[in-house]
Amino acid sequence: xxxSYLTMAAILFCIGLYGALTKRNxxxxxxxxxxxxxxxxxxxxxxxxxxxxxxxxxQIFSLFTISVAAAEVAxxxxxxxxxxxxxxxxxxxxxxxxxx
Amino acid sequence: MEPVTVYSQYAxxxxxxxxxxxxxxTAFGRGMRSAGxxxxxxxxxxxxxxxxxxxxxxxxNGDSPEYNYSFDWITIGDFQxxxxxxxxxxxxxxxxxxxxxxxxxxxxxxxxxKEDERITVFFxxxxxxxxxxxxxxxxxxxxxLYMFWELVGVCSFLLVGFWYTKPEARAAAKKAFIVTRVxxxxxxxxxxxxxxxxxxxxxxxxxxxxxxxxTGTIAQGITTxxxxxxxxxxxxxxGQFPLHxxxxxxxxxxxxxxxxxxxxxxxxxxxxxxxxxxxIFEASQAAMDxxxxxxAFTALFAATxxxxxxxIKRILAYSTVSQLGYMMLALGVGxxxxxxxxxxxxxxxxxxxFLGAGSxxxxxxxxxxxxxxxxxxxxxxxxxxxxxxxxxxxxxxxFSGFWSKDAILAVALDKNPFLFAVGILTAxxxxxxMARLYFLVFAGKSGAAGxxxxxxxxxxxxxxxxxxxxxxxxFVELPWAGMGRLGAWLTGEEAAHSGSGLVLVVSxxxxxxxxxxxxxxxxxxxxxxxxISSRAPWLVRLLERKYYIDELYHAVFTVGLRASxxxxxxxxxxxxxxxxxxxxGAAVWAGRAGTxxxxxxxxxxxxxxxxxxxxxxxxxxGRRFW
Numbered sequence: 001x002x003x004s005y006l007t008m009a010a011i012l013f014c015i016g017l018y019g020a021l022t023k024r025n026x027x028x029x030x031x032x033x034x035x036x037x038x039x040x041x042x043x044x045x046x047x048x049x050x051x052x053x054x055x056x057x058x059q060i061f062s063l064f065t066i067s068v069a070a071a072e073v074a075x076x077x078x079x080x081x082x083x084x085x086x087x088x089x090x091x092x093x094x095x096x097x098x099x100x
Numbered sequence: 101m102e103p104v105t106v107y108s109q110y111a112x113x114x115x116x117x118x119x120x121x122x123x124x125x126t127a128f129g130r131g132m133r134s135a136g137x138x139x140x141x142x143x144x145x146x147x148x149x150x151x152x153x154x155x156x157x158x159x160x161n162g163d164s165p166e167y168n169y170s171f172d173w174i175t176i177g178d179f180q181x182x183x184x185x186x187x188x189x190x191x192x193x194x195x196x197x198x199x200x201x202x203x204x205x206x207x208x209x210x211x212x213x214k215e216d217e218r219i220t221v222f223f224x225x226x227x228x229x230x231x232x233x234x235x236x237x238x239x240x241x242x243x244x245l246y247m248f249w250e251l252v253g254v255c256s257f258l259l260v261g262f263w264y265t266k267p268e269a270r271a272a273a274k275k276a277f278i279v280t281r282v283x284x285x286x287x288x289x290x291x292x293x294x295x296x297x298x299x300x301x302x303x304x305x306x307x308x309x310x311x312x313x314x315t316g317t318i319a320q321g322i323t324t325x326x327x328x329x330x331x332x333x334x335x336x337x338x339g340q341f342p343l344h345x346x347x348x349x350x351x352x353x354x355x356x357x358x359x360x361x362x363x364x365x366x367x368x369x370x371x372x373x374x375x376x377x378x379x380i381f382e383a384s385q386a387a388m389d390x391x392x393x394x395x396a397f398t399a400l401f402a403a404t405x406x407x408x409x410x411x412i413k414r415i416l417a418y419s420t421v422s423q424l425g426y427m428m429l430a431l432g433v434g435x436x437x438x439x440x441x442x443x444x445x446x447x448x449x450x451x452x453x454f455l456g457a458g459s460x461x462x463x464x465x466x467x468x469x470x471x472x473x474x475x476x477x478x479x480x481x482x483x484x485x486x487x488x489x490x491x492x493x494x495x496x497x498x499f500s501g502f503w504s505k506d507a508i509l510a511v512a513l514d515k516n517p518f519l520f521a522v523g524i525l526t527a528x529x530x531x532x533x534m535a536r537l538y539f540l541v542f543a544g545k546s547g548a549a550g551x552x553x554x555x556x557x558x559x560x561x562x563x564x565x566x567x568x569x570x571x572x573x574x575f576v577e578l579p580w581a582g583m584g585r586l587g588a589w590l591t592g593e594e595a596a597h598s599g600s601g602l603v604l605v606v607s608x609x610x611x612x613x614x615x616x617x618x619x620x621x622x623x624x625x626x627x628x629x630x631x632i633s634s635r636a637p638w639l640v641r642l643l644e645r646k647y648y649i650d651e652l653y654h655a656v657f658t659v660g661l662r663a664s665x666x667x668x669x670x671x672x673x674x675x676x677x678x679x680x681x682x683x684x685g686a687a688v689w690a691g692r693a694g695t696x697x698x699x700x701x702x703x704x705x706x707x708x709x710x711x712x713x714x715x716x717x718x719x720x721x722g723r724r725f726w
Contacts, residue, residue, distance in 0.1 A: 017710065021703050029703075096700030 005046035013039035026083070026090045030076050037069050107153040108167035108187040114154070114195060115234035117146040118202070118227040125224035132220050137210045140223030144206045144230055148199040151192075151234075158192040159589070168306065170240055179301060186240035186305065189590050190440065194237040194372060197447045198365050200569070202230040204562035205360040208455050211558035212356055212462060222262060226360065229255035233365050237372065241304040242291050245373070249287065249337070252366045253280050259361060260353040272352040279346035283336015287373075290329035297322055305376055312379040320384065327380045327387030330373065331394075338370025339421045340428060341398040345649055347421055351413040355458030358413060363420050363454050364447035371427045371443050378436055392432025396522040399425030401647070403529035407536070408643040411467045412457045415537050419493065420450055422526060426508055429519060435511035437577070437587030442508055444586075445500035445573050449492035452566035456486035459559055460541060463552035469540045476542035478552045481560045483542045485567040490538050492570040494531045495611045500574030502608070507587075510579060510603045524610055531611045535618020543623055579604065 012035060019032030041062040048058025084090050121143025129136045170184025206226060213219050232255055236248035254277075261273030295301050297318050298311060311317050334340070339347035350362050361367070374381060374391065381387050399422045406418035423446050430439035459482040460475060461467055476483040492499035495506070505527065513520040554560065577586035620626045633640040645651070697708060 021707050021710070092703060093701055095702070 002046060002050040005042060005050070009039045009042040009046065012036075012042065024091045024093055026080050026092050026095075027077075029092055030073065030080065034069060034073060037065065041065055107150065107157045109169070110150065111154050111167070111187045111195070111238060112169070112185050114147045114150050114199070115231045115238065117150075118143040118230035118234065122224050122227035122231060125220055125227060129220035129224055136220030136223050137206075140227050141203070141206045141210070143227050144199060144203040147230065147234060148203045151195040151199040154187060155192045155196045158187065158189050168240055170304070181243070182241065182302075182304065183244050184240045184304075185238040187238070190372075190375060191237050193440070193444060193590070195234060197368075197444060198230070198233050198237060201360055201364040201447055201451045201566075202226070202233075204565060205356045205451070205455070208359075208458070208559050208562040209354070209356040211556045212458055213354060218262075222259075222354070225255055225258050225262070226357075229259065229361060229366070233369070236369060240306070242294060242308070242377075243303050245376070246287060246291055249333075249369065249373075250284065252361075252369060253277060253284065253337075256280070256350070256361050256366055259357040260350045262354055262357070263352070266352065269352040272346075272349040276346040276350045279343055280336045283333045283343050286329045286331075286336070287333025290326050290333065293322065293326050293329065297326075308377060309379045312383045318383075323380060324384040324386045327377075327384050328390060330377055330380065331387065331391055334370030334373045334428075335394065336370070337373070338367050338424045338428070339398075340370070340394055340425060341401055342649070344398060344402065344421045345646075345653065348414050348417040348646075351411070351417050355413065355454060355461060358417070359451040359454035359458070362417065363450040367420060367424055368427075368443050368447060371424065371431065371439055374428070374431050375436055375440055378431070381431070382434075388432050388434065390432070391428050392516070392519055395425045395428025395430075395432050396519045396526075397425070398422065399429060399526045400522050400529070401425075403526045403533065405643055405646050406533040407529060408640055410469055412460065412469050412472075412537065412541065413454070413467055415469070415533060416450070416453055416457060419453075419530065419533070422530065423450065423493070426505065426523065426526070429512065429523065430508040433508075433511050433515040433519060435508065437590050438504070438507040438511055440590055441577050441586055442501075442504040444576075445492065445504040445570070448566055448573055449489045449499075449501055449570035452485060452489040452563060452570050453493065455559070455563055455566065456482050456489060459555040459563065460486075460552075462555055462559070469537060472541045473544045474542075475552050479542075479554045481554060481563060485560075485563040486542070487538065488567045489570050490534045492574075494534050494615060495527055495607055496615075497604075497608055498574065499571050500569070502611075503574035503577060503579070506579055506603055506607055507577060509607055513603055524606060527607055528610045528614045531614020532618050535615045536622055539618060539622040 016032045016035030016037075016039060019035065020029050023029050023032065044058040044062045044065070048055060048061075051058070080090060083095070087094065121139045124139055125132075125136055129139075132139075166189070167187040168184060170182040172180055173183035174181040206223070209219075209222065209226070213222055216222065229252060232248045232251035236245055236252060239245040239248060257273050257277040260276050261269050263269045264273075291303070294308070295303060298307060299317075312323065332343075336343045347362060347367065351358055353362070381391065402418045402421035402425060406415050406422065409415045409418060423442070427439045427442050427446070430436075430442060459479065460472065463479060463482075464472055464475070466472070488499065492501035495502045497503075505523075509520060509523050509527075512523050617627075621629055621631070628634075642648070697704070
């Protein structure tokens with residue numbers, strides 16, 4: 001069973017990575033990052049159930065991750081709104097202050 | 101008897117005085133003018149005073165052992181290199197000649213170069229030259245002599261190119277340096293060979309004299325080789341054929357320099373060198389013959405070129421080459437005293453002639469003798485002193501050149517009548533070109549250059565002093581038994597005087613004949629001036645082009661060397677430089693590619709991070725398969 005969970009998580013991670021690297025809309029980028037995070041959560045849960053040493057630690061860990069991710073998304077969206085107000089755009093390729 | 105060496109002990113101070121003036125002038129000379137001249141003159145005056153004292157001491161104790169002081173210079177393992185100074189009769193005489201001419205030239209330059217902006221630099225260079233030349237004369241071994249030898253070459257280079265804004269002066273300076281270097285390589289090889297073959301690698305002149313004085317210590321072939329190589333060095337410095345080409349061009353330098361370096365002292369260094377290492381030459385008849393024939397050929401060769409030149413200084417330059425040939429001829433036929441005697445008198449009368457020429461150039465601002473004329477009435481002192489110098493050079497009794505030339509010719513007649521004939525022919529040409537020069541410049545109608553005025557006293561005083569020397573210095577050695585004092589003093593035995601009565605008459609007659617012919621052509625006009633050039637234009641052309649030696653060297657050496665220089669330059673530009681450019685280009689390209697990655701887009705950075713991670717994973721995972 002473990003390989004199918006891991007494959008599922010890997011597919012999810014790759015979709016997230018693709019979205020994070022290619023999408024121009026900042027909201028979609030943020031959602032893609034969530035997707036990658038959740039792929040990791042899936043791994044944690046799968047290993048806690050079918051791993052070499054099964055224990056509850058993995059599941060507790062994923063609960064922590066979910067709550068931290070929720071907080072992180074809230075902060076991320078807030079920053080995005082602030083950025084949108086300041087720049088009038090949510091296209092990530094127009095956020096290139098680092099070059100200047 | 102304890103030898104008296106009061107002043108000889110302090111002979112090392114003689115070169116130090118001008119060295120101090122050089123250092124002071126170089127360090128603090130900027131902005132000085134009259135103070136700078138004074139420093140230069142004081143240095144050479146101090147050297148002169150001490151040289152005179154040393155000379156007087158050697159004269160009163162002529163047969164006392166020479167004074168030598170040497171110290172350990174370098175010690176490498178068991179090997180020891182000494183350096184020091186020698187006060188011999190020969191070096192005392194040379195010290196006197198060099199410091200007299202140097203002092204008078206310093207004095208003269210104060211007038212001649214009064215208007216020049218870089219006059220303190222000039223005096224500094226002259227002081228450096230005086231130091232090097234005096235050091236060369238005092239050296240007690242070949243190695244330090246070689247160092248000073250190169251130093252005088254450098255000073256010659258600096259002073260010939262003193263007016264470096266003139267392209268001809270720059271070219272002449274380079275030529276002087278490079279051509280003498282060719283000779284110096286010969287000398288260097290000779291020094292190395294001597295170092296190799298001398299017992300205990302001793303390079304001092306005393307040891308050389310000991311070793312070569314007795315036969316059999318060093319093989320005949322090596323002796324000849326060393327002697328010839330030393331002569332190559334001497335020929336480079338003394339302008340002997342085929343290395344004479346630099347000396348006439350060196351006339352681009354200021355005239356006082358021509359008098360000091362290129363007439364009286366540095367060019368005589370070659371003769372001095374041969375005289376100093378004379379025991380090597382005496383040990384090899386082949387080397388002696390080489391010296392004699394090259395000297396005789398140079399004497400005649402340069403005198404014929406001097407006949408047709410139009411530049412007053414160039415005529416004198418070819419005359420210098422010719423007279424140096426005489427000195428070499430004397431050394432080659434075995435007359436050390438004759439060669440040195442001629443060196444001694446020549447230094448005075450040729451310096452006088454150059455300074456006189458400088459006085460004329462100063463007045464009329466041209467060097468072309470056809471544009472001068474009638475200057476005798478306007479410049480009385482210059483004309484009289486120049487006349488004395490010309491008569492001394494021509495060899496008319498009782499002026500100094502007569503006695504020294506006679507000493508050489510007498511020995512030549514005794515040893516080799518052919519060389520004697522060459523010498524006599526040269527004497528005739530010498531008389532002819534000096535008559536041409538003198539009559540065209542000082543006699544006749546005023547030339548195109550117009551009005552002239554006598555030079556200031558600071559320039560005429562050296563002329564008068566040198567004229568006195570030129571007139572009287574010949575009396576130190578007279579060709580009668582018991583009167584050959586210089587020769588006896590220098591070599592310990594008086595020169596033989598066989599057949600010298602004949603020589604006296606013949607050489608005087610030849611000199612007078614040359615002057616009379618010159619007078620007929622250039623004053624009276626009894627023989628038209630184009631008598632030869634209309635009948636044999638190719639001959640005059642050949643002489644005017646100096647036998648096409650410069651062109652020959654250009655075709656044989658310069659072109660080939662320049663081509664190989666170009667090839668090497670191309671190698672440097674395209675192969676060596678190409679490799680360097682390739683490496684730097686690669687670095688620049690890598691940098692450009694790197695900056696392209698830094699485009700400020702977070703997503704691009706993310707992509708590069710992923711690529712990097714993948715590479716890392718591949719590298720770690722791939723290690724299993726190696």
